[in-house]
Amino acid sequence: xxxxxxxxxxxxxxxxxxxxxxxxxxxxxxxxxxxxxxxxxxxxxxxxxxxxxxxxxxxxxxxxxxxxxxxxxxxxxxxxxxxxxxxxxxxxxxxxxxxxxxxxxxxxxxxxxxxxxxxxxxxxxxxxxxxxxxxxxxxxxxxxxxxxxxxxxxxxxxxxxxxxxxxxxxxxxxxxxxxxxxxxxxxxxxxxxxxxxxxxxxxxxxxxxxxxxxxxxxxxxxxxxxxxxxxxxxxxxxxxxxxxxxxxxxxxxxxxxxxxxxxxxxxxxxxxxxxxxxxxxxxxxxxxx
Numbered sequence: 025x026x027x028x029x030x031x032x033x034x035x036x037x038x039x040x041x042x043x044x045x046x047x048x049x050x051x052x053x054x055x056x057x058x059x060x061x062x063x064x065x066x067x068x069x070x071x072x073x074x075x076x077x078x079x080x081x082x083x084x085x086x087x088x089x090x091x092x093x094x095x096x097x098x099x100x101x102x103x104x105x106x107x108x109x110x111x112x113x114x115x116x117x118x119x120x121x122x123x124x125x126x127x128x129x130x131x132x133x134x135x136x137x138x139x140x141x142x143x144x145x146x147x148x149x150x151x152x153x154x155x156x157x158x159x160x161x162x163x164x165x166x167x168x169x170x171x172x173x174x175x176x177x178x179x180x181x182x183x184x185x186x187x188x189x190x191x192x193x194x195x196x197x198x199x200x201x202x203x204x205x206x207x208x209x210x211x212x213x214x215x216x217x218x219x220x221x222x223x224x225x226x227x228x229x230x231x232x233x234x235x236x237x238x239x240x241x242x243x244x245x246x247x248x249x250x251x252x253x254x255x256x257x258x259x260x261x262x263x264x265x266x267x268x269x270x271x272x273x274x275x276x277x278x279x280x281x282x283x284x285x286x287x288x289x290x291x292x293x294x295x296x297x298x299x300x301x302x303x304x305x306x307x308x309x310x311x312x313x
Contacts, residue, residue: 027251027282030173036294039172043301044085050312051086058308059088060118060144060301061110065103065129066096071122078120081297087304090116100129104137111139117311118144118304141310144303146198155201162303167199169295170252171206174229177250177284182207185226189213189240189272190233195254199231220244230282232272241274248283254292 051057060082064075075091082089092106103121110119119142125131135143140150146164154161174181186208190196196212204210213223214234224230224244230251232240237257245251255272271288279285286292 027279028177028284030176030250030252030284030286030291032169032173032286032291032294035172035176036169036298039295039298039302040081040085043298043305046305046309047086050308055312056115057086057088058118058305059090059113059116060120060304061090061092061113061116063092063094063103063106063110063119063121065094065098065122066126068124071124075122078297078300082301082304085301087301088115096126098126098129100133103129103134107134107137111137111142114311116142117308118142118300120145120300142307144300144307146303147194152193152198155198158205162307163202163299164194164198165296165299165303166195166254166292167202168299168302170195170199170231170254170292171202172295172299173252173286173292174250181229184208184228185211186229186231187211187213187224187227188231188233189220189224190231190235190254192233195233199233199254203229203231234272236272237270238274239272240278242277242281245278245281247281249281251278251282251285252292253286253288256288256293 062075062078064071079089079091110116119138121134123131135147138148140148143151143162146162151161155163186203188196188200191212191214200210200212211223213220217223221244225246227246227249230249233254235255237259251273253271253273257270258267259270260267269289
């Protein structure tokens with residue numbers, strides 16, 4: 025029997041609706057609307073599309089979207105000066121600098137320059153450290169969204185075995201920390217992991233975040249497992265010659281074994297922006313409340 029489909033689009037829409045209600049509750053009391061500043065350096069097409077989508081969804085739920093689009097030749101000093109300005113702006117609750125950045129700019133310096141209290145991407149070392157010790161922190165948006173999706177299937181994760189395939193700072197490591205905080209027994213697997221298939225088959229929750237199209241198939245999935253496919257890979261369909269998006273899972277085969285699985289597209293992707301908005305509203309409520 026095929027696995028249940030975890031509908032990220034519907035869950036993200038529901039989350040945005042609840043966020044809009046929270047925003048409306050604050051503004052009805054006479055408070056300003058939450059503000060999210062997004063900084064884009066250069067003209068990377070994928071980044072432009074993503075920033076436009078963020079801006080649209082920010083406004084749709086009643087927040088203020090502030091966009092700073094800078095030329096590709098912008099210096100690191102100029103970008104850091106803008107971040108300092110946004111840090112000091114009381115109307116800005118969240119700051120997001122769209123990655124990747126041009127080669128003349130060190131992304132680590134940029135991330136560390138953002139006020140941790142406005143770091144709604146959850147990348148600042150202060151937030152990374154707080155997350156690792158289970159303290160209050162901004163959680164990177166993709167892992168936070170993935171946890172929402174897991175909880176849509178099962179609320180209590182205590183005692184479950186979880187395997188995260190991938191050890192990136194953006195997804196793998198924070199995802200593992202989140203699952204550990206849910207009292208899961210967590211394994212982080214990666215390119216050097218031996219017997220990866222057997223490690224994955226031990227998972228009640230399997231999170232694939234390696235960035236390799238269709239790397240994991242049914243052989244890696246425990247019957248009945250919750251499978252979260254974070255991968256977004258563009259490939260050329262050999263039959264049509266057209267490009268399409270696929271995940272890190274071989275969806276068709278994995279769905280025959282899993283209990284519940286996210287599709288690509290339409291799974292984790294829609295949750296990422298929704299959780300960016302959630303982080304921004306959390307930041308705002310700390311400031312207002």
